[in-house]
Amino acid sequence: MKKLCLLVCISLGLSATAVAQGDAEAGKAKSAVCAACHGPDGNSMIDMNPKLAGQHEKYLVKQLTEFKLASQTGGEEGRNNAVMNGMAAPLSTQDMEDLAAYFSSQEATPGETPEQYIEAGKAMYQGGDEERGITACIACHGPQGNGMALAGFPDISGQHATYTASQLKSFRSGQRHNDMNGMMRDIAMKLTDEDIEILSNYISGLH
Numbered sequence: 001m002k003k004l005c006l007l008v009c010i011s012l013g014l015s016a017t018a019v020a021q022g023d024a025e026a027g028k029a030k031s032a033v034c035a036a037c038h039g040p041d042g043n044s045m046i047d048m049n050p051k052l053a054g055q056h057e058k059y060l061v062k063q064l065t066e067f068k069l070a071s072q073t074g075g076e077e078g079r080n081n082a083v084m085n086g087m088a089a090p091l092s093t094q095d096m097e098d099l100a101a102y103f104s105s106q107e108a109t110p111g112e113t114p115e116q117y118i119e120a121g122k123a124m125y126q127g128g129d130e131e132r133g134i135t136a137c138i139a140c141h142g143p144q145g146n147g148m149a150l151a152g153f154p155d156i157s158g159q160h161a162t163y164t165a166s167q168l169k170s171f172r173s174g175q176r177h178n179d180m181n182g183m184m185r186d187i188a189m190k191l192t193d194e195d196i197e198i199l200s201n202y203i204s205g206l207h
Helices: 002-015 024-038 057-072 082-088 093-104 113-126 162-173 180-188 193-204
Strands: none
Touching: 024 093, 057 082, 057 093, 082 193, 113 193, 162 180, 162 193
């Protein structure tokens, strides 16, 4: 299963379209409204809000596009979030590309993994759980959690554990359903609350 997922990730990376072209300086000027929740450089100090600094441009554009789509469809399509839908609604494609260029150009602040989560987190992140059909995170997000930019798999390294946990639970419940081919939903539905706690804290320390 791990080998299959890795092959899928690689093939997606090779066949993906070109990365979005944005203007980082223009994005910086447009990012003022984002700072309250995500920090001026994309390093959110609020653990429920994701760090955007260093995230792949293509991924950021995709999320903004889908927040906007959710705002237009009453949450039936795209990625539904009460706050972000409203923020993304007035953005043009160029705005999204500029914001993505800016935040991707910033350096993410490192996180850390509490000692009690290192061993179990490493085992699940790198090896998954074959008996339960849980694919290893490393297959698509890489050994350091940096993801695959061309394939659209996000950089999850150093992300707030609280935010990561909330997204895994949203995928598990189906509340978040904008993952490629349902890959994250398929994995998350097999995770227990304890699994999510362990993985979220382990990922926080990757860099």
